[in-house]
Amino acid sequence: MAPTEIDAAVHRQLGELVAGMRALQESFRRLEEGAVRSEDKAATSRAAVHQRMDQLVDRVGHVExxxxxIGEDVSEMKPVxxxxxxxxxxxxxxLGVTGIAAMALGVSFAEAIRRIVFVILGKV
Incomplete structure (x- = not known):
């Protein structure tokens, strides 16, 4: 090979190396941007999760x-x-005692009326 052919081959190979390096740099840049976007999304998601957790803690506190x-009210109502x-x-x-007494009185009254009727009719 002639020295000019070697120079051309070396220049071509150097050009390919430079192009490959630029492609790698571009790939790294896209990866870094993707990682930054992913980290931003994760931070936003974590913030939302923490906010919901805080809301749950507040709600549980209110429920407690x-x-x-309610427990105090029920304990006050229990004696009543x-x-x-x-x-x-x-x-x-x-009512049961009154009913029995009324029944006994009714039977006694009926018996008294029966005896009065027998006395009046003369069937002693």
């Missing part, structure tokens, strides 16, 4: 406070409910 308030149940049972018992 509501449950505590027990009293009402006791009154109901006492009322049912009183």
């Amino acid at each position: 406070a509501s449950v505590a308030t 409910t027990d009293d009402v149940k006791r009154w109901k049972l006492m009322g049912i018992g009183a």
Whole structure:
């Protein structure tokens, strides 16, 4: 090979190397931009997750406070409910006693009327 042919081949190879290096640099630049975009998206996503987590913590706190308030209300209502149940049972018992007494009185009254009718009719 002649020296000019060698120079041309070397220049061509150097040109190919430079082009390859530029292509690699462009690939690295695109990868870096993609990584930056990906990191930005991940940061945004994490921020949204943290915000939702904070909202959940607030909501759970409100639910706990509501449950505590309801528990206090129920504990205040329990004695009243027990009293009402006791009154109901006492009322049912009183109605039962009254019913038995009324039945006994009715039977006694019927028997008294029967005896009066027998006396009037003379069937003693």
